Amino acid sequence: MRIEDYEPIVGKQIIDEFWLIAEKLKGKVIQNINSTAVGGGVAEILSRMVPLLQSLGVETKWDFIKGGEKFFWVTKKFHNALHGKPEEITQDMFDTFLDVSQQNIDEISIYGDIVFIHDPQPVALVKRRQALKNKWLWRCHIDVSNPNLKVWNFLRDFIVLYDAAVFSAPAFSMQLPIRQFLIAPSIDPLSEKNIELSQETIDSVLKKYGVPKDKPIITQVSRFDYLKDPLGVIDAFKMVRRYTKCRLVLAGGTATDDPESDKVLAEVREKAGKDPDIHILLVPSESDLEINALQRASTIIVQKSLKEGFGLTVSEALWKAKPVVASAVGGIPLQITHKYSGMLCHSIDGAAFAIKQLLHSPAYAKRLGENGRNHVKQNFLLTRHLKDYMLVFLSFEYSDDIVNL
Amino acid sequence: MAELPKATEPFKFCTRLHLRELTGLRASNLKQLVSLIKTVPGSSIYHHTHHFLQQHQYLSPEPPNDFAYWVSQVLGEERLGERLAAIDTIQYSTIRALRERIVETIEDYLNSYSTANLKFASEGEEFHFIRSISFVLPTPYEAHDLQELVDALRKVTIDSIYFHIFESRLRLEKETNDISYWIEGCLGDKELADEIANLDPYTYTLEGLRENIINLIEERMKSITDSG
Secondary structure, rough: OOHHHHHHHHHHHHHHHHHHHHOOOOOEEEEEEOOOOOOOHHHHHHHHHHHHHHOOOEEEEEEEOOOHHHHHHHHHHHHHHHHOOOOOOOHHHHHHHHHHHHHHHOOOOOOOOEEEOOOOOOOOHHHHHHHHOOOEEEOOEEEOOOOOOHHHHHHHHHHOOOOEEEEOOOOOOOOOOEEEOOOOOEEOOOOOOOOOOOOHHHHHHHHHHHOOOOOOOOEEEEEOOHHOOOOHHHHHHHHHHOOOEEEEEEEEOOOOOHHHHHHHHHHHHHHOOOOOOOEEEEEEOOOHHHHHHHHHHHOEEEEOOOOOOOHHHHHHHOOOOOOOOEEEEHHHHHHOOOOOOOEEOOOHHHHHHHHHHHOOOHHHHHHHHHHHHHHHHHOEHHHHHHHHHHHHHHOOOOOOOOOEO | OOOOOOOOOOEEEEEEEEEEEEEEEEEOOOHHHHHHHHHOOOHHHHHHHHHHHHOOOOOOOOOOHHHHHHHHHHOOOOOHHHHHHHOOOHHOOOOHHHHHHHHHHHHHHHHHHHHHOOOOOOOOOOOEEEEEEEEEEEEEEEEEOOOHHHHHHHHHOHHHHHHHHHHHHHOOOOOOOOOHHHHHHHHHOOOHHHHHHHOOOHHHHHHHHHHHHHHHHHHHHHHHHHOO
């Protein structure tokens, strides 16, 4: 993967600017540290970012901490608690975290000019900072807007030792005495989930899942989880279908670590009954290309979540120039400006009304989709994410609002 | 055919990239909003009145500034939203003056419609104050005459256009945009400089602005070469 691969999408001028910024980072070593090389969103982002930065001539490395089953069980509990999920947190958990962190502090080699720590698992490594004269950056990929304070305050003692922190959305952050940057996550336009597909491929996926193309297709892609409100989507669909012929596709998987998802799927199936216009599709988690095809086959894409992280499925849909109706929760309002690049809603009735409006006004729907694609191109592609990271690295050298490089 | 005049100094194109920094400050209603607008750093006022231009640069008509959008869409105060959107930003040559105008608009409204302050944003929809940090970088593009200026204007990014038209005028507190400044100062063409300065850049998309500036310069070049 090289930066030039993105030139046909974002244009030569943007790539030229990347070279200008990268030049200013020459001689600096960026050392990323997280907990795993595979699995999870952080590893996915790093597996793309690291080679791209290297292709720009920025010396970028990627190291991992050592954990063990008990440590990662504890950090999973921390993760859930930071998200606001009720979890019992014991002193034993904190002790496990501190013990394993100390082993990593003793053993890991720190050599970066900028040490870029991702998420809570390796956060304690910052204790090495005093002996070194480098810069430390903590990237929080989690929504900590409503955290379990016992866990947050425990982690906060480490976070305040960093030079700066990075959050994905303003609402996901907490007040801290260090600099905080806002860097939204991104989608990769060259990944299987987002690459252009031929009509043949799209049709073959529709055929495989038994979805006819005879009526407009309304789709929600999400795992079967109450927080994604698939039952509400069926209600909204039924309200719309009173006036317009259409089909509903609910596509997603059940998460193996979520025992509730089978229950949700059963309820969704029961609610859908034998309705021939409602298609409940269980799509395996590695089927990115199929999700891509289902999104591209859709007339309207819905994301009617009750609670959401950043909600990057919205950017995926907008990148395909689809009109999107989505709840104004989590990071979704950053991706959709209401009535400019999609429609925001707050209820089942609101979702139904917006879907109906878009089905009845195809020219307006098309314009929203095109605006949405442009918005994603400008703000939510991997290239923008990469540029923001390079600017944060540069910001360690300057404190002014306007920096002449 | 007359030749195009050469500039005393070349126009050197820069580009501007921005990074967003969180201030941790947020407002849930109009009173909180106006009180924070009075005290946040100028770079935050600049961000909320300008980032739409770059973030939504393809939209025509463009959405208004962040304050107007939030007041209309989240608080449902469309009358005030309209007044904030209508603030003629081009008339203000400093962030301080722009800030005062925004404060005055909201306070006047609160005086007339005091119940407006009873409206609160729901959780997660608060107004978050963000400040913008600009990184200004030189680009390889430069121009010695109008033809070279047009050639470069076609090639540079919209970020570069943005920097020379908006940022240099308001944030660096120059009297006019960089292009007009150079055309008048280094080519001595006050008429063309004024024509470009008189465009209201806030009512175009950045691509539309690029095209309009190019058109004005090309018309001027034609009249110069035809006059010979």
